[in-house]
Amino acid sequence: MFANAAGMPFPDEFLFGASTSAHQTEGGNTNSDWWQLEHRDGSPAEPSGDAADSYHRWPVDMDLLAELGFTDYRFSIEWARIEPAAGHFSRAALAHYRRMVEGALERGLRPMVTLHHFTLPRWFAERGGWLAPDAAERFARYVAATAPVIGEGVRHVCTINEPNILAALGSPTATWGEHPPPGLPLPDPDLVAALIEAHRAAVLAVKAISPEIQVGWSVANQVYQAVPGAETVADAYRRPREDVFLEAARADDWIGVQAYTRTRIGHDGPLPVPEEAERTLTGWEFYPGALGEALRHTADVVGDVPIIVTENGIATRDDDRRVSYARHALDDLAQALADGLDIRGYLHRSALDTYEWGSYRPTFGLIAVDPTTFLRVPKPSARWLGRIARRGVLPWAAL
């Protein structure tokens, strides 16, 4: 890998593409705990409804991503559809997701498949969710049943998306709003242990399907920054909310970094975003430096485990800001590669404007989706990132 004035060439086999998740894009995920939550009396969450209708329109999504020049697509498969009742597996749902895997491969997109991205089958949630004594076993049984989907042609599998957000919040809704509260609640240690156990059981189940599959999980990196003198407070704050999940990945094939913004830590804990800071549509600070810092922190904690950026992006109506954000983030990624970090890919989130866990307002997409006609229109940022994918060279301002 030699940098020159044109930038930094991708390392061999570098993944470059975009991410989505099932509940956020598919629509009609009626058998999930999230659908139930959205339709509960007095629920603050806007219903996901038809989302981007990607359950039916995934070929269009993949056509666009491939045409734009991307080589990789991360999507999740929905446990609630595959196992609609405990122990009952839907052959039709498995065949659906297999068609997606094959559809990706036919278009030259390498699929990265996430097995669990925030939503649970209702039956699993109702019997105690991850805290049920046999939760890991049930999860592993579902994972084993996905063999027809992931058994061939899938190189990367993510077991659980952002276990640290699940452990702290149970669901992601509280992480954003006009002025979201800073920081995350302290996770329940039993839930942390249960998620780690479920991850380990899932890794074994995937390896039993094919030892070739590279398995990991993805952690929400909050990029905790101590104000001068608050370093010990920041370390103690970060450990149960992030580092335990990174440490649990030390024996994995890869670790997923998901970075959006930073959280500053003062002497009494997390600080609100400063009044004068630019905010995105989630109320988070516009802070593209988050990715580079998350990569370095992750590498410090996990050691030699290869890193894949499984999510990075911003919610904005101003697509120029998305390009500026991604340019800065990729620049930092190139610098981290130059410094020797083992980074194997960058997947921007989101491929599409999607359901943002309670609202359609925050638009993270590279591709706009009309909520009525479902028409997809790539934004300039999609074309910009697609050109980088085609050239296989990261922009690098340091040059």
Ligand code: BGC
């Ligand atoms: C999740 C996505 C989510 C995004 C922005 C991550 O928490 O994996 O599903 O939409 O960040 O909130």
